Amino acid sequence: MITCELHEPTGLAEAAQLLAQFPGRARLLAGGTDLLVDLKSARTTAGHLVSLARIESLRGIESRSGLRLGAMTTIAQIERSPLVRGPFAALRDAARLMASPQVRHLATIGGNIASAVPCADLPPVLGVLDALVVLWSPHGERTAALAEFFTGPRQTIRREDEVLIAILVPQPPPRFGAAYERFALREGNSIAVASVAASLTLDESGAMRAARLMLGAVAPIPLPVRVVEEVLRGRRLEETLDEAAEIAADAARPISDVRGSAAFRRRLVRVLTRRALLAAHQRARESSHD
Ligand SMILES: Cc1cc2nc3c(=O)[nH]c(=O)nc-3n(C[C@H](O)[C@H](O)[C@H](O)COP(=O)(O)OP(=O)(O)OC[C@H]3O[C@@H](n4cnc5c(N)ncnc54)[C@H](O)[C@@H]3O)c2cc1C
Known part of the structure; x- marks a missing residue:
């Protein structure tokens, strides 16, 4: 009790x-x-x-040169919001993959981030969308890149007197696409064994102007793989896909547990990186026809 x-x-x-x-x-x-x-x-x-349930200012999604998501916005609200689509569709995909409808109606985006559980689904996607977290205390407000928020399993830069009040997702540039891929042991109510989020911005010729890759459940924190981002920049995806998948698998720092061995997780990262990059690329190409 x-x-x-x-x-x-x-x-x-x-x-x-x-x-x-x-x-x-x-x-x-x-x-x-x-x-x-x-x-x-x-x-x-x-x-x-x-x-935080009665603090109305923490709820809801607004379109403000990008998205502003109040920390108490539920996963179900993200899933259904007409604002979470187009360049933000990967966030909706991750929300749909999480847990079960019952859990999604209670669980919030703020809790998903603040709990800093390495297998949480939203941080990798928010990371490749270059999201920022807004922390409030009576001493003032500060903003930090989501990718810098996590310091270890269940550990973050948040001070004890601070409340995570919102998540800001900037408006992506034209020819942008993002995608989220995860592997879990069954469909409902099961957490990720490994996950990969990717985003790409293409130039007029179809080469990659910018890339982001973030791994979930395979390191103590949601892990940005900056080397992949550098390898992809300025090149075409078909020339670099295998190399990117290898680098991501090498960068992972997985553990073995009841859900899978470290070796299995590393293999998953290789496969999921390819899928996430291909899906992000497809979305970026489609967005250039909008
Ligand atoms: C059956 C089941 C299945 C699940 N499946 C998944 C899954 O597939 N994917 C996934 O990612 N998660 C999953 N989860 C975990 C959980 O549902 C999510 O992480 C959820 O988003 C947590 O949000 P919450 O609002 O319930 O947080 P809470 O449980 O209320 O809080 C979590 C932590 O964050 C802190 N916190 C919450 N809000 C704030 C804030 N605004 N500012 C500062 N600190 C704050 C709390 O103090 C606490 O330490 C599952 C959980 C269950 C029970």
């Missing part, structure tokens, strides 16, 4: 006050799909849960 006190502030200042009142003993609660499982299994403890 979980024994802790639930607080339901209606504004950020009140939430911050509660965090300050119970230092080291209060935890922010979003959808609870990670945190409550961890509390029930005694993986973590908390004397006070500070729910």
Whole structure:
């Protein structure tokens, strides 16, 4: 049984006050799909849960020279939003692959990022979309690149007094495409064994002007593979696909666990990198005809 006190502030200042009142003993609660499982299994403890559910300003998706997603936006809202399509379609794809409809109705984008679980589905996609996270505390607001947010398994640059309030996804340039590929042991309610997100921007000739690649579930953090990005730049995908897949597989730092061995995960990265790059390329080519 979980024994802790639930607080339901209606504004950020009140939430911050509660965090300050119970230092080291209060935890922010979003959808609870990670945190409550961890509390029930005694993986973590908390004397006070500070729910963000009543803070309306943290909800919803806006189109503002790109997208602004409030941290309490649920995965189901992302899945269904008419704004999450076109160059942002990979984010919708990742949302659709996550968990089950029941979990997606509770789980939030903020919780998916802040929990910093290496196999989480949204960070790799948001990383290749060059997303930024917005952190708020009574001392002010700061913005950080999502790729710099994670420091280790379940560890981030977020200070204890900070709330992740939003995720900003800049408007991609023309001839841009992104894709997300993952392997899981079954379709519903199962986390990624390995995942790869890729994005590409093509120039007028069809060569790659810019590329991003990020791996999930195969390193202590969602892992950007900068070497692949450099290898791809200025070249055509058909000349570089095999090389990119090899480099990504080498860059992975997988562990062996009940879901698969490190060797199996490395092989998955090779396959998923090819698929993600090909799908991103296809989307970039299609967007150039829009
Ligand atoms: C059956 C099941 C299947 C699942 N499948 C998947 C899957 O396929 N893919 C996947 O990625 N995940 C999966 N998950 C994990 C989980 O559902 C997601 O990570 C979810 O997005 C977490 O969001 P939440 O709102 O429930 O976070 P919570 O559980 O409320 O919080 C998670 C952590 O983040 C912190 N936190 C939450 N919001 C904020 C904020 N705004 N600012 C600062 N800190 C915050 C909390 O303090 C806590 O430490 C699954 C979970 C279950 C139970």
